[in-house]
Amino acid sequence: MNLLITMAEIVVNLDLIARLDGKVAVVTGGSDGIGSKVVEQLLCGGARLVVADLNDAKGQSLVEALKESKGIQQQQDIVYKHVDVSDYDSVLALFKYTIDLHGKVDMAIHCAGITEISGWFDPAITMDTISTPPALKVLDVNLRGTFYFTQVALAALGHGRQSDKGAGDKSITLISSIAGFKESPGLFVYSASKHGVMGLMRSLRGYLPSAFNVRLNVICPWATDTPMFSNLRDAWVQENLPLNTPDEVAGIVAQCAADESIHGKAVYVAGGKGFDIEEGIDRLEAQWMGEKQARDLANGQAFLGTGSSWGAKR
Numbered sequence: 001m002n003l004l005i006t007m008a009e010i011v012v013n014l015d016l017i018a019r020l021d022g023k024v025a026v027v028t029g030g031s032d033g034i035g036s037k038v039v040e041q042l043l044c045g046g047a048r049l050v051v052a053d054l055n056d057a058k059g060q061s062l063v064e065a066l067k068e069s070k071g072i073q074q075q076q077d078i079v080y081k082h083v084d085v086s087d088y089d090s091v092l093a094l095f096k097y098t099i100d101l102h103g104k105v106d107m108a109i110h111c112a113g114i115t116e117i118s119g120w121f122d123p124a125i126t127m128d129t130i131s132t133p134p135a136l137k138v139l140d141v142n143l144r145g146t147f148y149f150t151q152v153a154l155a156a157l158g159h160g161r162q163s164d165k166g167a168g169d170k171s172i173t174l175i176s177s178i179a180g181f182k183e184s185p186g187l188f189v190y191s192a193s194k195h196g197v198m199g200l201m202r203s204l205r206g207y208l209p210s211a212f213n214v215r216l217n218v219i220c221p222w223a224t225d226t227p228m229f230s231n232l233r234d235a236w237v238q239e240n241l242p243l244n245t246p247d248e249v250a251g252i253v254a255q256c257a258a259d260e261s262i263h264g265k266a267v268y269v270a271g272g273k274g275f276d277i278e279e280g281i282d283r284l285e286a287q288w289m290g291e292k293q294a295r296d297l298a299n300g301q302a303f304l305g306t307g308s309s310w311g312a313k314r
């Protein structure tokens with residue numbers, strides 16, 4: 001049993017995260033919650049940060065507070081830039097700004113997100129009350145925004161890069177959720193958007209190393225003590241259920257962004273620990289679908305390859 005836990009666990013290596021001198025990181029959702037702690041940890045490790053968010057007041061005051069508390073002298077070591085991740089031009093402007101400032105991007109980390117907005121599947125709906133569809137803003141921010149971020153980040157990570165650079169030095173880290181792989185009652189659009197983020201990672205992970213020489217990982221936090229979870233927080237704690245600190249989740253995010261050996265993982269974070277979901281699903285396939293089905297599936301996947309010869313061009 002211990003062996004299984006060890007195989008899937010992603011352990012934070014503080015020495016690695018402390019050696020980020022010269023790296024440039026873009027962090028969306030950086031004004032608050034998990035993103036703000038990612039910003040702080042990467043800055044402490046020596047990276048230069050572009051903090052991007054919709055909440056300008058919080059983002060600017062975070063940047064000023066970190067400059068003061070960490071004794072940052074160079075203005076460019078940490079800057080704030082407004083972004084609305086659901087607006088393609090805004091995402092493009094964020095990465096253009098970063099390249100103008102630093103000439104490159106090494107770590108693209110996408111923490112911006114919003115939770116469910118009620119309106120879908122109300123049991124009171126009738127044929128008389130459904131003339132207009134409820135909002136899909138959550139899909140726009142969480143899934144459309146992740147597509148925009150990933151597309152522009154891939155171009156930016158390649159900017160000015162030496163062609164002989166080895167795989168692993170550039171990374172994208174996205175945030176899904178427990179709601180990206182488990183039932184999440186009441187979170188209809190949120191859960192669909194987070195499953196979408198998982199799907200995007202799974203569709204890209206075989207393709208990115210050869211097509212872009214970039215690593216990609218997804219973090220799937222369970223309950224985390226941020227403003228997003230504030231409505232449920234007290235009742236949750238009363239039930240003695242585990243609650244991640246935003247610092248703990250940020251540590252796993254930073255590890256996946258910095259560790260050149262981590263690619264294609266979906267890391268569930270609960271009680272402050274990170275576990276790769278994908279490894280277990282793959283390893284146990286023969287147990288839950290049978291040896292022959294697992295072999296056939298592996299052969300089919302090998303036949304399809306990275307999709308670069310057919311899928312992406314269709």
Ligand SMILES: NC(=O)c1ccc[n+]([C@@H]2O[C@H](COP(=O)([O-])OP(=O)(O)OC[C@H]3O[C@@H](n4cnc5c(N)ncnc54)[C@H](O)[C@@H]3O)[C@@H](O)[C@H]2O)c1
Pocket residue numbers: 028029030031032033034035052053054055083084085086111112113114115141175176177178179220221222223224225226227228229
């Ligand atoms: N807190 C949890 O329990 C939990 C659990 C699982 C997954 N997550 C995910 O983790 C990520 C971070 O969440 P958090 O808990 O830190 O939330 P949070 O609300 O504390 O922070 C989210 C940040 O994203 C920003 N943001 C929202 N919409 C934006 C937009 N359109 N453009 C740019 N920035 C925008 C907000 O201003 C805020 O600063 C989200 O993707 C969330 O879905 C959180």
